Amino acid sequence: MMKKILITGANKSIGFETARQLLQKGYYIYLGSRKLENGQEAVEKLKAEGLTEVEAIQIDVSNTESVKAARAKIGKKTEVLDVLINNAGINGGMPQTALTANVDIMSEVYNVNVFGVVRVTQAFIDLLKRSDEPRIVNVSTSQASLTLHSDPTSKYYNFKGASYHPSKSALNMYTINLAYELRDTAFKVNAVDPGFTATDFNNHRGTGKVEEAGARLVKYAIVDANGPTGKFISEEINPETGVIPW
Numbered sequence: 037m038m039k040k041i042l043i044t045g046a047n048k049s050i051g052f053e054t055a056r057q058l059l060q061k062g063y064y065i066y067l068g069s070r071k072l073e074n075g076q077e078a079v080e081k082l083k084a085e086g087l088t089e090v091e092a093i094q095i096d097v098s099n100t101e102s103v104k105a106a107r108a109k110i111g112k113k114t115e116v117l118d119v120l121i122n123n124a125g126i127n128g129g130m131p132q133t134a135l136t137a138n139v140d141i142m143s144e145v146y147n148v149n150v151f152g153v154v155r156v157t158q159a160f161i162d163l164l165k166r167s168d169e170p171r172i173v174n175v176s177t178s179q180a181s182l183t184l185h186s187d188p189t190s191k192y193y194n195f196k197g198a199s200y201h202p203s204k205s206a207l208n209m210y211t212i213n214l215a216y217e218l219r220d221t222a223f224k225v226n227a228v229d230p231g232f233t234a235t236d237f238n239n240h241r242g243t244g245k246v247e248e249a250g251a252r253l254v255k256y257a258i259v260d261a262n263g264p265t266g267k268f269i270s271e272e273i274n275p276e277t278g279v280i281p282w
Contacts, residue, residue, distance in 0.1 A: 038062065038063065038064045038089065039063050040063070040065075040066065040114050040117055040118055041058055041063050041065050041118060041119040041120075041121065041257065042065075042066040042093070042110065042121070042156075042160065043058075043065065043067060043068055043123055044122055044124035044156060045068060045070070045123045045124030045125065046065070046067045046068050046069065046075070046078065046123060047068075047069035047071075047075045047077070047078040047092075048074070048078065050230050050249045052067075052078055052081075053247060053250035054121060054123065054250040054253045054254055055078075055090065056085070056087065056250070057247075057250045057251060057254045058254055058257065058258075059082060059087040059090055060087065061254070061258070062089075063089070063118075064089045065089065065090040066090075066091060066093045066110055067079055067082075067090055067091065067092050068094075068095040068106065068124065069093070070094075070095070070096045070097075070124070072094040075092030075094065076092045078092065079092045093106050093109060094106065095124075095156070097124045097155060100155055103159050104159060107159040107160060107163075110163070114163070115166060116166040116167050117160055117163035117164050117166075117167065117170075118164070118167040118169065118170060118171065119167075119170070119173070119257045120157065120171070120172050120173070121172075121173045121175065121253060121257055122152075122153040122157065122172070122173065123173075123175045123253070124148060124152060125148060125149050125175065126144065127199075127200040128197075128199040129141065131197075132196070132197040133196070133198055134198045137198035137199050141199060142199045142203075145200060145203045146203050149200070149203035149204060149207055150206045150210065153207055153210065154210065157172065157214065164223070167222075168222065169222055170221075170222060170224075171223070171224050171225075171256070171257050171258065172223065172225040172226075173226060173253055173257050174207055174210070174225075174226070174227045174228070175228060175229075175230060176207055176208055176211070176227040176228060177200075177201070177204050178191075178192065178231075178270040178273045178280060179197070179200075179201050179204070180202075180205040180208055180227075181205075181268065181270075181280055181282060182205060182282065183280075183281035184280065185201065191273065192232070207227065208282055209282075211227040211268075212266060212282070215266030218265075219265070222261070223265065224256070224263050224264070224265040225265050225266060226256050226259075226264060226267050226268075226269055227268045227269065228252060228253055228256045228270075229268075229269060229280075230249035230250070230252050231244040231248065231249050231252065231270070232272065252269075252271055264279070267279050268281070
């Protein structure tokens with residue numbers, strides 16, 4: 037039986053590359069996209085590469101009705117979802133200083149980066165529970181680490197963001213709670229940093245390649261029964277074990 041994976045925000049950048057790599061490994065992909073036409077364009081690109089086990093799913097993680105509709109659509113196609121990669125995210129624009137951050141924009145960022153993950157996870161948890169090896173990857177950033185961001189010697193200490201980074205810190209705590217609730221099951225739930233990657237998300241200021249970022253997400257999406265759960269992973273920061281402090 038081909039394993040099935042839902043990736044939100046997968047029509048471009050890291051999400052798209054993650055979908056490509058998982059397709060190459062023989063998984064079936066539900067390619068989530070806020071706009072269906074963008075998702076369909078992405079699917080056509082993959083099919084042109086000979087990667088055919090993929091279909092676009094319209095899902096706006098900031099909209100409860102959209103998430104419910106996506107769950108209903110996928111539920112008609114499969115009784116089991118093996119992996120959920122909560123990749124969709126926004127940064128809210130830069131700069132973001134603590135004294136000038138716009139609360140309305142912060143609210144939008146939280147609605148996607150935190151509440152969106154909650155909506156999608158709760159909507160699809162029943163399908164995930166039917167998998168023999170269910171996996172949840174919440175896409176985070178090392179810059180959400182309170183420990184690292186309060187350490188003047190850390191790599192990104194001077195890269196502060198009063199909307200985006202706190203939203204990912206909140207996502208991390210949700211990940212801890214989720215992993216705890218599922219601790220006595222076969223679930224593996226982790227927050228994974230793909231690394232500071234050159235994409236249009238950061239106007240290509242990132243230094244990492246999208247292929248490497250995708251591979252990092254893939255690794256924890258298909259981790260075996262001995263793999264970690266309830267961890268914060270950044271192989272960019274810690275190439276040894278991947279685990280970094282919250």
